[in-house]
Amino acid sequence: MKENEKAKYTIWENVTFMIATAWESQKRVLFICLAVVGISLALNLVQLFIAPEILAQVEKEASVQELFLTICLFTGGLFLFQALNAYLATIRMPGEIDVRTAIIRQLTRKNLDTSYPNIHDPAILKLEAQAKRATNGNSDAAEHIWRTITDLLTNVAGFIVYLFLLSNINPLLLLLVMGTAIGGFFISHYIYEWEYRHKEEREVYDKEINYFLVKPRELALAKEIRIFGLAPWLRELRMKSMKALSAFLVRREKAYLWANVVDVALNFLRNGAIYAYLIKQTLDLGWPASKFLLLFSAVGGFTAWITGILTQFNQLHKESLALSRIQEYLHLPEPFSFEEGLPLPLAHDYELTFEDVSFAYPGSDKKILDHINLTIHPGERLAVVGLNGAGKTTMVMLFCGFYDPTEGRVLLNGQDIRAFNRRKYYALISGVFQDFSILDTTIAECVAQTADFDREKVLRCLDQAGLKETINRLPKGMDTHLGREVYLDGIVLSGGQTQRLMLARALYKDGPILVLDEPTAALDPLAESEIYRKYEGMTAGKTSLFISHRLASTRFCDRILFIADGGILEEGKHEDLVAKGGPYADLFEVQSRYYREGGEKNGEEK
Known part of the structure; x- marks a missing residue:
């Protein structure tokens, strides 16, 4: 989906969809997200206050015991919150994977159950591919959105807390901090979005490279590669695609260089203004060094929260576009009647x-x-x-x-x-x-299309299809595995044998209407x-x-x-x-x- 393309579902609708899915499949994901927000904010505050508080104890000439107690309290807090953070990071992923898997199951059911015309419509096929891409791995929208939501909530909470801490700072300085943070984000964002704006070009290179890596490994091409000596040609095509991708990456890095330049310039402006203001206040009002350190660190953290909010919201927007594709595919209108259709007429014969x-x-x-x-x-x-x-x-x-x-x-x-x-x-x-397909199962299961089958009926259907003698000669008979993608001991049937197997499958179903298309x-x-x-x-x-x-x-x-x-x-x-x-x-x-x-x-x- 292009950046300026309007999604059918809003961010809120997509987040609600994910929350509902998590509630049905793995509720703990929601509670872990809230716990991570609280622990992350607490850890950040401990890190913010530890140095100023120790410095404050030194400034007031506290006893060794008081200083030691302060260090121990903050150190204990750091260890506690870091341990909790690490624990939550360890236990959160399985639940997030479960939610993504639940969405994959929904997409699979939709693919298996959708009306036949839908699976041949190019627009729907493209939509399905986009929906599947959103569920491919841990970093894709259907799973990563929990990290995005967690980080966004953490940044919003941190922004509110730090805004309270900086309430006695000159509002103009806060506006400068917010202005440089927001301005820097949008300028850098535009530059870093260079690859996103050119993602279709990147996808072409990636698809070409993947195609030339995967295709030569397919068994169907093994004979042609050897007879026609295709290996050098395939390597040449792959290298051509890799060179094109390398040139693309060089162009991207040149664009990203300007983002670093802008970031350095705005940081220099912001930090210079903060230093000047805080030094002046310290000299004029006699602020202790601990307060100077606390406020300077808080201003830097305040900037990070603002940038974090904008970054995570932008990430949420991107992931929402991908999740919108999932919902669009799941809610595709069906041209055929399914559950709501009328029951079939009761009859022994059909016309x-x-x-x-x-x-x-x-x-x-x-x-x-x-x-x-x-x-x-x-x-x-x-x-x-x-x-x-x-x-x-x-x-x-x-x-x-x-x-x-x-x-x-x-x-x-x-x-x-x-x-x-x-x-x-x-x-x-x-x-x-x-156009038929065979799954890598046993011959009997392929004929019966279920693991619970009538062995005598399977043999009878194989006999009618003229395949019984061939199957009986196999060491495991009808329990022999088909195909070699799953089972190492699987067999590969000839074209004629496969067609006979498909005929046996049709006979096993024993429907009152028999359709044979070039059998x-x-x-x-x-x-x-x-x-x-x-x-x-x-x-x-x-x-x-x-x-x-x-x-x-x-x-x-x-x-x-x-x-x-x-x-x-x-x-x-x-x-x-x-x-x-x-x-x-x-x-x-x-x-x-x-x-x-x-x-x-x-x-x-x-």
Whole structure:
């Protein structure tokens, strides 16, 4: 967020949000903050009075016992308050981390629960990244704000106490002290804000350096780095980014030099005036040296409190901007109904309908689907085929409820799905999608998506997906770990094996609606044929939607839709569409000719 950009939430609203979060997750953080303020102020006052009081005892020619007692009292006070300060500093961090962790949990829940369109909106993705940055570490806003609040309250309390101590000082001198402190702060602040004003430039350099440090370590790039000899090129790119960052830092330090010059000049002016005034008062009024020392130290401390208030308030303002991003993300409006949505209709079978549906992705005017009317009857196996980019996956997105249509309605048993609790609607659907992910867990947990699973059902689903024999050959069977980011003994499945695993996962969920979006794209022809033979058993009693660009793979479906140019061009059974001699038949001929020619060439080579 830019410095002059207005935050949606005020400083007070953000501080209140943090206090409420701490009260729910770790109340002791609040009490420790107040204790730190009191102890810090007490320690400062002991440090302020110790030298003047000892000097005062010497001036009045106190006995050795009185002098020793004074030294012991102040020394004991120093030890006590320093020990308490150190103790509080030790115990405060775990609680502050707990509060930050509670906010991270809120952000994670929001990310997992938010409506699907939100996770693809560039503006929301940027907002989420900014919110996460505010929770990354101890020095970020979601945790450091407690230090800022504590320091601000300490400085305000110190300012009030010192203002009382200096009540008999000439008001003009106090105004001079306050003026030089405030003026020096704003001048130095403007200069030191140079990096903040150029933070986007700094972020570019940091991101580039981090990218070229992290990316080459990824397993996915290991083969390319070695085959193409990319290491020297990657080092060259990293060095280029580091040189750019070094030049940026040189420019920053040149700017900061002027802040030091201004600070020295104002300190000379302020201290010179204070010395002159206090020396004159001491000579004219006969002040003892102890009072001179106390007042001079108090004026210096008074200046530090003023600067501290301004510094900490400025820091609080910056951290409030970051916390505002957290609140904005947590309070994002949801386009879908969740808890408040209607319950699903009670039924054994479900019918899905497109009623005059059109759709364009957010931020685009191009319609991917244009006024489509379609009904998938209960228990029907529907195949949707077409060239890449025809809108097959978009149709899946709408049927699954990941997006709402731009125009028209998607109906479940005759009722608009927008009225339902969208999470309950998702529970009806088992799916295998083109873009899937696997967590580093055991194979069984990946299939069941829970640690409490039915082992027999997992084996049955692996068998239906054609992966049972492969899994049984592993030393730990279905208890084998997947991936190597968490477990050293984890395995990495091939693309085809991973796709079969995703199919087993969909079968385990056993939803009444089965959606398969290119589920065999990574399989070889024999494995693909095996899946097709089992497809009838997989879909028994289910409403199913099968998406493919391979026309021969859809023969087992009850009905085939051929879509192009955002609409349904042809529909019917495979044999009928081939006999019709239309676009479906033409594309089928092209694909089948490829396989025939490939087979002939392979035969000649043999």
